[in-house]
Amino acid sequence: MARRETLRSGLEGSGAREVSLTIPVASDMEIVATAQVAAMGEYIQMPHDKIDEVKLALVEACINAFEHAHTRDDRVHLTFRVGRDEEDGPDYLEVEVFDQGKGFDHSIVEVPTPEKTFSGGKKRGWGLQIIRSLMDSVAITSGEWGTRILMRKYK
Amino acid sequence: MNESCKILVERRGDVAVFWTDGYINNQGGEEIARQAYAQLETGARALVLNLEKTRIVNSIGISILIEVLEKVMDRKGVLAFCALTPTIDKTFRIMGLAQYAAIYPTQEEALRAVAAAG
Numbered sequence: 001m002a003r004r005e006t007l008r009s010g011l012e013g014s015g016a017r018e019v020s021l022t023i024p025v026a027s028d029m030e031i032v033a034t035a036q037v038a039a040m041g042e043y044i045q046m047p048h049d050k051i052d053e054v055k056l057a058l059v060e061a062c063i064n065a066f067e068h069a070h071t072r073d074d075r076v077h078l079t080f081r082v083g084r085d086e087e088d089g090p091d092y093l094e095v096e097v098f099d100q101g102k103g104f105d106h107s108i109v110e111v112p113t114p115e116k117t118f119s120g121g122k123k124r125g126w127g128l129q130i131i132r133s134l135m136d137s138v139a140i141t142s143g144e145w146g147t148r149i150l151m152r153k154y155k
Numbered sequence: 156m157n158e159s160c161k162i163l164v165e166r167r168g169d170v171a172v173f174w175t176d177g178y179i180n181n182q183g184g185e186e187i188a189r190q191a192y193a194q195l196e197t198g199a200r201a202l203v204l205n206l207e208k209t210r211i212v213n214s215i216g217i218s219i220l221i222e223v224l225e226k227v228m229d230r231k232g233v234l235a236f237c238a239l240t241p242t243i244d245k246t247f248r249i250m251g252l253a254q255y256a257a258i259y260p261t262q263e264e265a266l267r268a269v270a271a272a273g
Binding site for chain 1: 218
């Protein structure tokens with residue numbers, strides 16, 4: 001309980017807490033990044049099941065960047081934030097995934113369905129759908145400069 | 156660095172029980188598929204996948220599990236999952252895996268169900 005009281009004072013005193021991490025485009029680096037989600041989630045005492053959901057959303061966002069972005073710097077830039085919208089509101093954990101890749105138009109990405117997946121057709125392409133299903137809010141901006149996915153989950 | 160999943164398989168009559176430990180990505184999924192197909196080739200009718208020690212299955216891993224499920228269904232067999240974390244359970248439902256494969260809270264329940272379906 002003492003830790004909780006300390007945290008509340010910290011968040012109320014100076015807004016969001018932020019940690020940045022840059023990972024190379026390389027096998028299993030997405031799992032390395034999930035360790036930061038666990039640390040930040042535990043910092044705000046987020047339930048473990050919710051932390052797992054943020055971890056998977058991050059994994060999917062990283063995999064999309066690794067496979068499709070063709071980043072100019074061969075890296076994916078991550079920012080983890082914990083904060084609160086209002087003084088008495090719930091704490092949140094926010095993850096920003098930024099790549100300096102070729103960008104994409106997310107409005108024309110085909111929405112997958114189990115029926116299409118199980119009819120012997122395309123089984124991939126579920127990443128964005130999973131991210132949107134697991135997180136409370138997701139904002140995607142993309143252009144020639146790259147792609148930024150900002151996703152938030154409340155405690 | 157190797158985060159790949161470890162897989163243990165035990166054959167019990169015509170049922171093969173798989174225990175996974177770790178992250179199921181493309182490599183983990185492909186290894187499960189390889190061992191699952193080997194079990195099917197040697198007469199296994201039902202596969203039970205116990206994911207108790209796996210906390211993350213990414214969408215590529217799930218897409219490979221769907222291929223395994225389709226092969227089992229083609230052979231009129233049974234595929235059951237058990238001991239899923241809430242997040243994995245949710246993801247299986249999002250991708251439709253839960254519509255075609257049974258999910259049980261425990262291995263004992265899964266084994267009872269596949270025995271009854273035999």
